[in-house]
Amino acid sequence: MLLMFAAVNRKRREREAPYVPTGVFLAGYVIVWAAFSLAATTGNWGLHQASLLSSMMGASTSGYLGGALLxxxxxFQWSPLKYACLTQCRTPMGFLMTSWRDGPRGALxxxxxxxxYCLGCCWALMLLLFVLGIMNLVWIAALAAFVLAEKVAPKGEWVSRATGVLMVGWGAWAIVNAAM
Structure with missing residues (x-):
């Protein structure tokens, strides 16, 4: 998305049309993800205080918590909101063509x-790091690969739906095991 925004801006500058530094557009992304990061960090602190996360990798120590997050x-993988956000993330040029606003305020x-939109399709997956381990680089890489697959694969929505079924099954299994 950032590269596409920069390319559109470059073309506008070549035509001597109004353009805005790409960094202003990027600042909007940074604000959204910084707010989510602050919320996740606060949640992480609270879960640690409640002894619901391990001190080593930050994985859930509670089957109920892990199961509920799963x-x-x-x-969420099956929700209309997920697909509305995923559609916008999958077609950055479409977003730019329909949502372009001039000036720094518009770019922001x-x-x-x-x-x-990006956060809207990924927030629930990011919460899975509390189940898998927020410091576990293997799971972080696996989630990043999954997010990429659902955004660029020809039938990415089916990837989302299939993994949604797997997550619900895994979550139910975790809760049942915690109850035993």
């Missing part, structure tokens, strides 16, 4: 808006 993420607003 259920939320799995159900576009960055905020598209950053919100």
């Amino acid at each position: 259920l939320v993420a799995g159900v 607003r576009m960055g905020l808006e598209h950053g919100a």
Whole structure:
């Protein structure tokens, strides 16, 4: 998205049309993800205080918590909001063509808006790091690869749906095991 925004801006500058530094657009993304990071960090602190995360890798020590997060993420994979956000993330040129706003304020607003779409399709998956381990680089890489696959694969929505079913099953299994 950032590269596409920069390319559109470069073309506008060549035509001597109004353009804005790409960094302003990027600032919108940074604001959205910084706010989410702050919320996740606060949640991490609270879960550690409640002894629900391990001190080594930050993985859930509670089957109920892990199961609930997996259920939320799995159900969200099937939600209309997930697909609305995923559609915007999969077609950055479409977003730019339909949502372009001139000037620094416009670029910042576009960055905020598209950053919100990006967060909208990934927030539940990011919460899975509390289940898998927030410091576990293997799981971080696996989630990043999954997010990429659902955004660029020809039938990415089916990847999302299939993994949603798996997450719900895994979450239910974790909760049942915790109850035993």
